[in-house]
Amino acid sequence: MKYSLLHKDKASKARAGEIITDHGTIQTPIFMPVGTVGTVKGIHQRELRDDINPDIILGNTYHLYLRPGIDILERAGGLHKFMGWDRNILTDSGGYQVYSLSGNRKIKEEGVNFKSHIDGSSHFFSPESVMEVQRVIGADIIMAFDECTPYPCDYGYAKRSMHMTHRWLDRCISHLNKTPTKYGYSQAFFPIVQGSTYKDLRKQSAEYIAEADAVGNAIGGLSVGEPAEEMYEMSEIVCDILPEDKPRYLMGVGTPLNILENIALGVDMFDCVMPTRNARNGMLFTAHGTINIKNKKWEDDFSAIDEMGITWVDTEYSKAYLRHLFAANEYLGKQIATIHNLGFYLWLTRQAREHIIAGDFAKWKETMVKQMDKRL
Structure with a gap:
């Protein structure tokens, strides 16, 4: 190595x-x-x-x-x-x-x-x-x-x-x-x-x-x-x-x-194990905070799961549909959430790398910490 x-x-x-x-x-x-x-x-x-x-x-x-x-x-x-x-x-x-x-x-x-x-x-x-x-x-x-x-x-x-x-x-x-x-x-x-x-x-x-x-x-x-x-x-x-x-x-x-x-x-x-375990419980990590997709507030939200997400599931499915899958106990919901969360974690570390190389990591990190420390 x-x-x-x-x-x-x-x-x-x-x-x-x-x-x-x-x-x-x-x-x-x-x-x-x-x-x-x-x-x-x-x-x-x-x-x-x-x-x-x-x-x-x-x-x-x-x-x-x-x-x-x-x-x-x-x-x-x-x-x-x-x-x-x-x-x-x-x-x-x-x-x-x-x-x-x-x-x-x-x-x-x-x-x-x-x-x-x-x-x-x-x-x-x-x-x-x-x-x-x-x-x-x-x-x-x-x-x-x-x-x-x-x-x-x-x-x-x-x-x-x-x-x-x-x-x-x-x-x-x-x-x-x-x-x-x-x-x-x-x-x-x-x-x-x-x-x-x-x-x-x-x-x-x-x-x-x-x-x-x-x-x-x-x-x-x-x-x-x-x-x-x-x-x-x-x-x-x-x-x-x-x-x-x-x-x-x-x-x-x-x-x-x-x-x-x-x-x-x-x-x-x-x-x-957090991104996969939390995904199976309906918690999604995003750049703007965490989403509990089981909440009723998402029942008729037909916007994409995460417009900024890097995986195909993020824009293929809506929050309302993903909430429905969890409510119906369909395993597809857990799979979608897992792909999203893992994609987000990889995006986060790769963005960190890009900002280290660009020379503005510390400033970017402070912005991200404030954004992610929210419940949506």
Whole structure:
């Protein structure tokens, strides 16, 4: 993987860059649609490719390990071939999913014992086994196995967890150095900064991760319930330490406002289930605010869903029709909303890139934040 930092905004820390992998070019800042189990929920790969057009999507090690399983994935030739996707894929290591199991897992130095959320069967993840699973999945960018701490989190626990995440990182690197990739193309490895919302721990973790000298770095353990202001503070601390010549990925974030604010702090890559999950509940993100399409006020509004939208659904259908689909519980409504929201998120990050290059990102961001922070 090769990263090039191409432009820096003069009035903020925002950056425009380019990542090149064996599966193509990723222009940053970038939002990665979440395809947890080998599908971005509710839409076809053709719609994803042709209408939304992301450079990269995300899959999840925990979920793919359970279903369809690594044997199926290996026989298929990896996730790209299995799902019919010829662009970039990043896989989360499953640390967050294991964290979210709470009562159904036990964390220790060796790794994590957990029970499947599907059938209750017992499994074990270690840094080494998670690296091997990601070798089989064959993603272009793979993540270190870490522990994601909850919010709020006791300082002592956060410190012990951070140090264990660092030890796990060393084990991940050691295992990857001993094992080849499986499908004839390279895999880039990103370690993950932890430390909860404690400044000294975040600094310490960022310094440790920077010293690992990986080709890219991630920030984990945020967007788990902490106030947005604390998220931004931690992001700024970490971005000021992580190398400037490598991409920075903020995991699991977030709202359109969160994304713009973190781009301004120097973050390059984002993922979140919010655009697809909220779409299925009838919430649409637009450049002028959010729309709850289930509201009665849209019942006889025959204007386009979003005149400024970049996908074909935005002008093909009316707000009244989309509201009708949700009222009738027709799945087409969820599909339309999903295409719209993902299209908007990709438009937002690409617009951010254009304004960074043009040199007026900070001014544009402030305007967008005010516009988007409305309920229509």
